[in-house]
Amino acid sequence: MAETGCYLYAVTRAGTTSPEGTGLRGAPLVAVEDRGLTAVVSEVDLTEFGEDGLRRHMEDLAWLEEVARAHDDVVRRLAAVGAVAPLRLATICLDEDAVRARLGEWHAELDAALQRVEGRAEWSVKLYVDRADAAEQAKERVSREPGAGAAYLRRKQTESQRRQEANQQAADAAEDLHSVAVHHAVASRRLQPQDPRLTGDTGTMLLNGAYLVPVGDDTFAQAVEAFTTAHPDLRVVVQGPWPPYSFASLEPQ
Amino acid sequence: MTEPGDSVPTARAYATPMSRAAAPQPANLADILERVLDKGIIIAGDIQVNLLEIELLTIRIRLLVASVDKAQEMGIDWWRNDPMLSTKSKQLADENRELRSRIEELESGDSSSSSGSGSSRSRSTRKQADG
Numbered sequence: 001m002a003e004t005g006c007y008l009y010a011v012t013r014a015g016t017t018s019p020e021g022t023g024l025r026g027a028p029l030v031a032v033e034d035r036g037l038t039a040v041v042s043e044v045d046l047t048e049f050g051e052d053g054l055r056r057h058m059e060d061l062a063w064l065e066e067v068a069r070a071h072d073d074v075v076r077r078l079a080a081v082g083a084v085a086p087l088r089l090a091t092i093c094l095d096e097d098a099v100r101a102r103l104g105e106w107h108a109e110l111d112a113a114l115q116r117v118e119g120r121a122e123w124s125v126k127l128y129v130d131r132a133d134a135a136e137q138a139k140e141r142v143s144r145e146p147g148a149g150a151a152y153l154r155r156k157q158t159e160s161q162r163r164q165e166a167n168q169q170a171a172d173a174a175e176d177l178h179s180v181a182v183h184h185a186v187a188s189r190r191l192q193p194q195d196p197r198l199t200g201d202t203g204t205m206l207l208n209g210a211y212l213v214p215v216g217d218d219t220f221a222q223a224v225e226a227f228t229t230a231h232p233d234l235r236v237v238v239q240g241p242w243p244p245y246s247f248a249s250l251e252p253q
Numbered sequence: 254m255t256e257p258g259d260s261v262p263t264a265r266a267y268a269t270p271m272s273r274a275a276a277p278q279p280a281n282l283a284d285i286l287e288r289v290l291d292k293g294i295i296i297a298g299d300i301q302v303n304l305l306e307i308e309l310l311t312i313r314i315r316l317l318v319a320s321v322d323k324a325q326e327m328g329i330d331w332w333r334n335d336p337m338l339s340t341k342s343k344q345l346a347d348e349n350r351e352l353r354s355r356i357e358e359l360e361s362g363d364s365s366s367s368s369g370s371g372s373s374r375s376r377s378t379r380k381q382a383d384g
Contacts, residue, residue, distance in 0.1 A: 005300060051300055065282055068289045072280070086293040092300040102296050113294060124284065149356040194283040239280065245288035250295065 003046040006032070006099050008091040009074040010243075011110050014038045016082035024070045032096050034103035037110055040078060041099055049092055058090070072243075079243035083118040085110060086245050109250040116187075117248050121241030123211045125181050125224055128203035128235040129170040173234055174207040180227050184220040185211035189246045203235060210246035 007024055014036050019029035023042035032039045047053055057063040068089060075086045093099045103110065182188045193205035213220040221238070228236040 008296075008298065011294065046300070049300065054300065064286070068282070068285050071289050072285050086289070088293045088295050089289040090298075090300075091294075091296055092298045094299040098299055102298075106296055110294070149360045153356065191287055194287070200281070239284070242280075242288070245292040248294055249292070 003050070004043045005046050005049060005092045005094050006030075006041040006096060007044040007049060008087045008093065008099060008102075009040045009042070009071060010078050010087055011085045011103070011114070012038045012040065012078055012082050013114060019074075019078065021077065023074050024067065029074065030096075032099045032103070034100045035107060037103050037107065037114075039099050039103055040074065041093075041096070042074075044092065049090070054090055075243045075245075079121070079241075083114045084243055085113045085117065085248040086243055106250060113248045113250060117212070117244035119215055120186055120212050120244060120247075121215050122244045122246055123181075123185075123213050123220065123238060123240035124242060125177065125207065125209045125211065126205055126237045126239075127170075127174045127177055127207035128201065128205055128237065129166075130203045130235060170206055170234070173231060177224070177227055177234075177236065178207055178209055180223050181209055181211050181220065184217075184223045185213050187212040187247055191246070210242075212244060212247045213241075215241070 009023060009029075014031075014033045015038075019031055019040045021029060023029050024044055025048075027042040027044065029040055029042050032041055048057065057067075071089050075084060078084045093102065178188075178190065189210045191208040191210055193208050196202060196204075211220065224236065224238055228234070228238075
């Protein structure tokens, strides 16, 4: 029989959740408790999730996507019923005793992390600027008439100035949007703008903000919506609520 | 979402995207990866991959999640030679340079509009604002 380990998805408050359903590879979710904290885990095969397996698989984007989505799915289910502190992908202990030991060791920090996110959810606000117009302009007809080269270069220069102005305006808008969101959030984080190769979105991302917002508080959504309505030329994408991934971290006590 | 009594409305809220721009869709991979790999609670488990290799892996994923500019800022550019990640930007830059010099060459034989090409050379000093 293959060796197994405990894959940790998240820590919650004991008693607020009784994990149902399955996690990775269809294994049932198990609650491991220690002094008021619960780690939600499931059994994984160490052939796949051991050190060798992880080293091999983590370089495989398809494998990574599958595991990341499964991890996120469990965390979401837990977040829907109580405060949750998600663990980073691929946190694996050898058995439940080892999981309990981690809960004990980090008890104060985990408790503080849960307190910070309790009753709150994460919202993602992104601002994109589309380059379709610029691309259209760039696809100009090529003329062979005398002087066409100079005219072409002049046009390119004007275009580049126009583009620079547009970029500045969009950057300002991103700052404005972030300020609006921050004003209505408990905490905020600016994440790296995402690479189009991974998002598949052709626009340029100028804001990738994460905001911690009280559950049931509509003012955040309303403020962002008002901004979006006032700027019909901008593409704002709001997604949420997310489990509070960006705000559940272990901080020194 | 703290009290058991709150759990039902919260559970429903989780299925509600709020966006005028896009139809409801599952979170994209970049959104998920940047959160499950880069955020959340970090506790060392019993299973650990060689640190050096984790770092390499992280860099590789960072390149997919984070911006290429940032990586370059950090002095990381090995991806230029990674067939999976490298773009054709270098190639395009070379082609651009070649085309520009060709245009200038053509312009030099066309005295009627030489003023245009002179000022265009100053373009190289403009701020690089494109992503």
